[in-house]
Amino acid sequence: MSGPSAEFDECLATVTAHIQARHHGLSDIPTLPTPDAVQNTISQLPAALPTTGLGTKATTSYLMDTLLPGCLQAQNGPRYFGFVVGGTTEASQLAEILGGSYDENAHSTLPGVTASSAIEQRTLEMILDLLAIPRDVYGGRTLTTGATASNVLGLACARDHLYANSPHLPKGYSYAQEGPPSDVNIPGPPIVLLTLHPHFSLVKSAGLVGLGSGPRVVQTMPSAPGDELAFDLDALRDRLEAEKKIGRGVIVCYGMGEVNTGGFGRGLESVAKLSREYGAWLHVDAAFGGFAAVVPEFRHLTKGIDLADSLTLDGHKWLNVPYDCGIFFTRTSQSLLKVFAPPAASAPAYLSAGINSSSRTDRPSTEIIHELVPIPLYVNIENSRRFRALPLFASLLSLGQDGYADIVRRNVLFARKIATYISISSDYELLNSSASVSGASSEGKDAIVPLNIVLFRGSATSKFPPTDPTASARLAQTINDTRIMYVSGTKWRGQGSIRLAVSNWRTGGGGEEEFDVVRKVFEQVMQ
Numbered sequence: 001m002s003g004p005s006a007e008f009d010e011c012l013a014t015v016t017a018h019i020q021a022r023h024h025g026l027s028d029i030p031t032l033p034t035p036d037a038v039q040n041t042i043s044q045l046p047a048a049l050p051t052t053g054l055g056t057k058a059t060t061s062y063l064m065d066t067l068l069p070g071c072l073q074a075q076n077g078p079r080y081f082g083f084v085v086g087g088t089t090e091a092s093q094l095a096e097i098l099g100g101s102y103d104e105n106a107h108s109t110l111p112g113v114t115a116s117s118a119i120e121q122r123t124l125e126m127i128l129d130l131l132a133i134p135r136d137v138y139g140g141r142t143l144t145t146g147a148t149a150s151n152v153l154g155l156a157c158a159r160d161h162l163y164a165n166s167p168h169l170p171k172g173y174s175y176a177q178e179g180p181p182s183d184v185n186i187p188g189p190p191i192v193l194l195t196l197h198p199h200f201s202l203v204k205s206a207g208l209v210g211l212g213s214g215p216r217v218v219q220t221m222p223s224a225p226g227d228e229l230a231f232d233l234d235a236l237r238d239r240l241e242a243e244k245k246i247g248r249g250v251i252v253c254y255g256m257g258e259v260n261t262g263g264f265g266r267g268l269e270s271v272a273k274l275s276r277e278y279g280a281w282l283h284v285d286a287a288f289g290g291f292a293a294v295v296p297e298f299r300h301l302t303k304g305i306d307l308a309d310s311l312t313l314d315g316h317k318w319l320n321v322p323y324d325c326g327i328f329f330t331r332t333s334q335s336l337l338k339v340f341a342p343p344a345a346s347a348p349a350y351l352s353a354g355i356n357s358s359s360r361t362d363r364p365s366t367e368i369i370h371e372l373v374p375i376p377l378y379v380n381i382e383n384s385r386r387f388r389a390l391p392l393f394a395s396l397l398s399l400g401q402d403g404y405a406d407i408v409r410r411n412v413l414f415a416r417k418i419a420t421y422i423s424i425s426s427d428y429e430l431l432n433s434s435a436s437v438s439g440a441s442s443e444g445k446d447a448i449v450p451l452n453i454v455l456f457r458g459s460a461t462s463k464f465p466p467t468d469p470t471a472s473a474r475l476a477q478t479i480n481d482t483r484i485m486y487v488s489g490t491k492w493r494g495q496g497s498i499r500l501a502v503s504n505w506r507t508g509g510g511g512e513e514e515f516d517v518v519r520k521v522f523e524q525v526m527q
């Protein structure tokens with residue numbers, strides 16, 4: 001086959017009709033496939049690469065009739081409350097399909113040839129607008145595969161910055177180019193990460209960029225008295241002072257939006273001030289919690305989000321764009337170029353645009369000067385990557401500030417409604433009321449949760465009592481087996497518990513009818 005076939009037209013119509021049906025029926029589609037459906041798909045996988053291909057039509061039918069029925073059916077639906085997965089807004093889903101059709105490799109700035117890198121810049125600027133962060137605060141920006149990749153970028157930038165400023169090394173030492181220094185006076189480990197409740201991806205990233213991921217490197221600091229999500233500032237100051245004395249590099253990692261509770265610690269501004277004072281790099285992981293800033297009444301939770309040296313956000317979570325999409329900001333593009341751009345002399349010749357001109361974008365502007373946009377492959381991991389900005393751009397444009405504020409607000413209110421039910425029910429125990437998780441004021445209403453996550457377990461008098469170590473896992477499984485909604489298990493304060501995260505653009509605002517579907521599941525599993 002070397003050109004378009006009539007099969008394609010027919011398949012496109014079938015696929016479009018299928019997508020359309022899913023789009024309208026998503027609220028009623030069971031969240032999960034049955035175990036039999038999963039097994040059926042696996043048993044019908046081809047044993048090997050066929051010598052003669054099936055062709056477009058048979059393959060498409062096989063995907064729709066045999067493969068996809070064994071995969072998650074409604075992870076982008078309104079009652080998939082596991083992890084924080086979001087969904088796909090209408091405009092982003094359509095843009096994703098269109099983007100695939102164009103298949104542009106957004107790897108280089110090609111002014112006068114393609115607008116894709118300029119579109120990406122504007123997309124990233126609009127994200128800053130959405131979070132009410134002045135654009136000139138974060139001059140270094142790029143799109144990644146997710147918060148994990150953004151954490152990798154943040155730690156890589158931090159690493160190079162700290163080596164370049166190490167008192168034990170020549171000023172400007174480039175770790176990216178020189179590798180680990182052989183100087184024996186450097187303390188071991190040369191860099192530590194000071195954290196509180198770090199997301200696993202951060203630990204993984206620390207290993208990947210060569211800092212080490214063990215407890216000698218990734219260290220948990222004491223939390224503030226009465227606020228387990230906030231750094232104890234005295235302890236942090238003492239520690240920063242001690243590390244400065246021996247000339248060890250420090251990355252302070254601040255989680256904005258704790259993953260089990262959705263809680264926020266107090267004091268990012270103070271942490272930022274201390275970090276600056278002692279020359280530490282402040283990395284903020286705000287994968288989903290940062291989007292509290294979209295809603296004026298929740299914005300106080302993210303106070304200080306503009307003070308990070310590097311900032312991680314996710315597009316494929318609360319922004320509801322298709323997987324995969326992460327967002328990374330740092331103060332200047334130089335930090336990224338120092339890690340990812342080749343020295344000018346060794347730049348690949350087939351990339352004709354010079355890297356010198358591309359290194360100066362750290363200025364506020366309403367107009368994008370395309371020649372000044374950094375070459376995407378010099379500020380990120382991949383050389384080739386898909387046109388990731390397109391679905392995100394489409395979503396931002398279609399919903400605007402108000403549309404996104406509406407999603408965040410509806411999701412949080414829905415989570416609070418569930419939290420209220422849980423806290424009143426004698427069968428359940430709410431574990432993350434604002435009164436029990438630090439950071440937000442409870443205003444006397446215990447049932448209010450910090451953001452969009454409800455953390456709970458069965459009560460002592462229920463069928464799933466906390467005294468039984470398997471209770472929470474069993475309860476989650478029982479809920480998920482209904483296939484009406486999906487939750488995920490976790491551990492909080494060492495105890496098994498269940499997380500319910502509301503992050504889908506369709507969820508909330510549906511009134512009592514929408515809530516009743518969830519309430520009935522909660523009742524049914526306790527009978």
Ligand SMILES: *Cc1c(COP(=O)(O)O)cnc(C)c1O
Pocket residue numbers: 084145146147148149199201202255257259285286287288314326
């Ligand atoms: C989800 C999450 C991550 C990992 O993000 P991916 O997009 O899955 O790579 C990192 N940090 C936090 C706080 C998260 O919530």
